[in-house]
Amino acid sequence: MSVETFDVKSELVTVTPAAAEHFRASLAGKGCSGVRISVRESGCTGFKYVMDEVEAHGSQGDVEVALGNGVTLYLEPAALAFLRGTQIDYAREGVNRTLKFNNPNVTAECGCGESFSVE
Secondary structure, rough: OOOOOOOOOOOHEEEEEEHHHHHHHHHHOOOOOOOEEEEEEOOOOOOEEEEEOOEEEEEEEEEEEOOOOOOEEEEOOHHHHHHHOOEEEEEEEEOOOEEEEOOOOEEOOOOOOEEEOOO
C-alpha cells in the first residue's frame, strides 16, 4: 500500500504566466497585493465569476494561491467546487484582451460569455 500526497491548492486553479502578469500589472500602484475570486448567481445561465482587488488578504476562510510574482489569489470557500481544475488565462482576440476561465466543470455558457452553469 502506498500513500499519495494531494495538494489542495495546486488542484484548484492554475494561472498562466500571461494571466499572472496581467494581475500583477493591474494591481501595481494601487496598494493591492491580491485578487479575490468568488462565484455569484447571475445571468441567463446561472453563475458568474466575481473578482475583487484586495489590499493584504481575502476574507477569513479563503484559500490562498500564491502566483510567485507577488500576487496572491484568494478563493472564496463557496466557490471552490465551481473552480476546481480551472485554468485562468489572459488571451488576445484581435484587438481585445480578456481573462479567460477555462473551467472543465462548465456545462453551458450564455451567448455573451458572461454566465455559466455547472452540474
